[in-house]
Amino acid sequence: MGIGVAGYPEKHQEAATMEIDLENLKRKVDAGADAVFTQLFFVNSNFFAFRDHCEKRGIHVPIVPGIMPITDFARIKRITAMCGTVFPDDLADRLEAVKDNPQAQFDIGVEHAIHQCEELRAAGVPGIHFYALNRSDACQKILDAMQLRPSI
DSSP states (O other), X not given: OXXXXXXXXXXXXXXXXXXXXXXXXXXXXXXXOSXXXXXXXXXXXXXXXXXXXXXXXXXXXXXXXEEOOOSOHHHHHHHHHHHTOOOOHHHHHHHHHTTTOHHHHHHHHHHHHHHHHHHHHHTTOSOOEEOOTTOHHHHHHHHHHTTOOOOO
C-alpha cells in the first residue's frame, strides 16, 4: 500500500505561480506521499524542468510522468483547454491536417507518445502512468514499440 499524489509539470491552473504549486506539492510529500504522479504533458522538457525543481525543493520520492496518447484531436483539445497543458504547435498542425481521418490522428498521437516514452525511459523515470481514456489499444501499441508489453 502506498500513497500517490498529483504533481503538475506545467503548474496547476489554479495555482498563482509555479513556486506556490511546488510548495503545495512539498507539503503533500512531507505529509506522507510515497510517489508523485504527474498531470499529462506533451513536452518532455517541461517534465524534466519540473523534476529538477522538485529535487531542489527536497522532494525525493519517485516522480512518475503522466502520458496521454492522443487518439482524437478534438477530444485532446478539450482536455488540454481544461487543464492548461501546453500543446506543441507542430503536433497540433500535424493533427489539424488529418482532422477528418480518425486513424491518422490515432497514428500520429501514438507516434508522439512513443517518442515521449522512449525519451522519458532513457532519462530514468521510475515508470509511466498512462491516461488511456478507454483506449488501451494505444497503450498496447506504445508498449509493443518499446518492447515492454508483458507476455500473457
